[in-house]
Amino acid sequence: MPRLTVVVPAYNESAVLTTFHERLSSVLDQLPLTCDVLYVDDGSRDDTWAIMQSLAVADPRVGTLKLSRNFGKEAALTAGLDHVDADAAVVIDADLQDPPEVIPQLVEQWQAGYDVVYATRSGRAGETGLKRFTAAAFYRTMEALSEVAVPRDTGDFRLLSRRALNALSQLRERQRFMKGLFAWIGYRQTAVKYMRDPRLAGKTKWNYWRLTQFAIEGITSFSSAPLKLATWTGSAASVLAFLFGLKVLLKALWRGDPVPGYPSLMVVILFLGGIQLLALGVIGEYLGRNYNETKQRPLYFIEEEHLPTARTPIHTEATPRR
Numbered sequence: 001m002p003r004l005t006v007v008v009p010a011y012n013e014s015a016v017l018t019t020f021h022e023r024l025s026s027v028l029d030q031l032p033l034t035c036d037v038l039y040v041d042d043g044s045r046d047d048t049w050a051i052m053q054s055l056a057v058a059d060p061r062v063g064t065l066k067l068s069r070n071f072g073k074e075a076a077l078t079a080g081l082d083h084v085d086a087d088a089a090v091v092i093d094a095d096l097q098d099p100p101e102v103i104p105q106l107v108e109q110w111q112a113g114y115d116v117v118y119a120t121r122s123g124r125a126g127e128t129g130l131k132r133f134t135a136a137a138f139y140r141t142m143e144a145l146s147e148v149a150v151p152r153d154t155g156d157f158r159l160l161s162r163r164a165l166n167a168l169s170q171l172r173e174r175q176r177f178m179k180g181l182f183a184w185i186g187y188r189q190t191a192v193k194y195m196r197d198p199r200l201a202g203k204t205k206w207n208y209w210r211l212t213q214f215a216i217e218g219i220t221s222f223s224s225a226p227l228k229l230a231t232w233t234g235s236a237a238s239v240l241a242f243l244f245g246l247k248v249l250l251k252a253l254w255r256g257d258p259v260p261g262y263p264s265l266m267v268v269i270l271f272l273g274g275i276q277l278l279a280l281g282v283i284g285e286y287l288g289r290n291y292n293e294t295k296q297r298p299l300y301f302i303e304e305e306h307l308p309t310a311r312t313p314i315h316t317e318a319t320p321r322r
Contacts, residue, residue, distance in 0.1 A: 002087040003034040004107065007080035009073055010039060010094045014047040017094055021055050021062075024092075024100040028061070031107060036061040036308045039094075040080040043070030056306055063307040067300050074176040075300045077156060081165060083307065090159045098157040102194045106159040115187035118151055118158035121196045148184045151191060155179070163187060174297065175289045237275045 006024065010017065021037070028035040039052045039062065049066055056062040065079055081089060088110055092098050102119055109117040156178055160168065167185040183189075 001032070001034050003036070004028075004031065004088050004090065005084045005086040006035065006037045006090045006092060006103070007077065007084065008037065008039045008092060008094050009042055009076035009080055010044065010048055010052075011042040011070065011073070011076070012044045012046045012048060013094045014044070014051055016096060017048060017051045017055070020094045020096055020100070021059070023096070025059065027100045027103050031104060033107065036063060036086070038063045038065065038080050038083060038307070040064075040076045041066045042073065042076035043067050053306075061308055064304070065302055065306075066304040068303045069301075071300045073156075074178050077178055078176060079300045079302065081160070081168060083305075084165055087162050088159055089165060091156050093156070097196050098155070099194065102157075102192065103159075105192045105194075109190050109192060110159050110161060113188060114190045115161040115164040116158060116182060116185075116189040118154050118182070118189065118191055119194050120151060120191040121153045121155070122193045148180055150180055150183050151189075154191070156182075158182065161187075172299065174292045174295075174299065176299070233275055233279070237272055241272060 006028070008020075008024075013020075017039075024037065028037070037059075039055070041049045041052055041064065049064075052062075052064045052066075056064050063083075065083065067076060067079060071079075077091060081091070088107075090103055090106060092100065092103070098119065106117045106119065160182070164185055164187055167187070168181060171181050171184070
């Protein structure tokens with residue numbers, strides 16, 4: 001019988017983790033597959049790890065990974081996927097905004113021959129209008145700028161076949177935008193529509209500052225458009241400055257008008273200076289990512305590892321051997 005592993009990265013999710021596992025277990029019990037669950041604690045500061053351990057004691061299908069510190073969701077997700085040796089894996093968050101009851105639909109499409117089955121949100125309940133607007137703007141900007149077709153309104157909630165997991169494991173870049181990586185590997189992909197629920201309990205870890213950084217990460221990881229934009233903006237500014245200077249010169253020659261003084265000079269200097277700083281900032285973003293890649297640091301370190309009893313440990317480049 002095919003085996004399915006559900007990977008659940010979590011950071012400070014003690015308020016919802018038990019309820020999540022109850023709903024997930026009900027779904028897995030109905031699947032015609034051998035199923036297990038791998039919880040990844042991304043350096044939580046609450047009782048998340050203790051609850052994971054209690055779930056593992058009560059349910060032999062549960063395995064747990066504890067990272068040595070908070071490496072971020074992308075690294076925690078990578079750690080979980082690195083430890084999957086099943087025929088397929090489902091990625092889902094623990095906050096119950098992505099309902100586990102959608103998993104059978106993902107499995108159905110996988111069994112129909114698809115390697116990546118991603119869950120696309122048809123609605124986002126419990127979120128403000130501003131949050132929905134910025135999310136829609138981000139996905140459409142990525143669609144316009146990215147060299148890879150990243151699906152609209154789609155998070156990390158999806159199913160990956162064994163072939164897709166093997167391909168993804170070869171992508172070891174440090175600046176990770178998982179939604180882009182899922183799309184970049186290719187293979188047969190399809191969508192399943194679902195309604196996203198409000199967060200059941202606890203607080204979101206994604207404020208607008210972190211979301212902005214995440215958007216910059218995604219755009220710079222899968223598009224060189226900002227660099228091209230800086231080039232074209234600089235070129236346009238140079239043309240405008242040249243035309244303005246030519247206009248001033250012609251007025252002085254033909255009409256004898258005095259050359260505009262301090263105000264005009266300051267406008268030109270500030271305009272060109274702003275364009276230059278913007279271009280340097282864009283270049284700095286790409287240069288910083290290259291710098292991080294050249295250091296070749298591991299993506300994560302594991303402090304504790306407890307896999308389901310039916311499985312044997314999988315040692316990766318970032319997993320300490322015992």
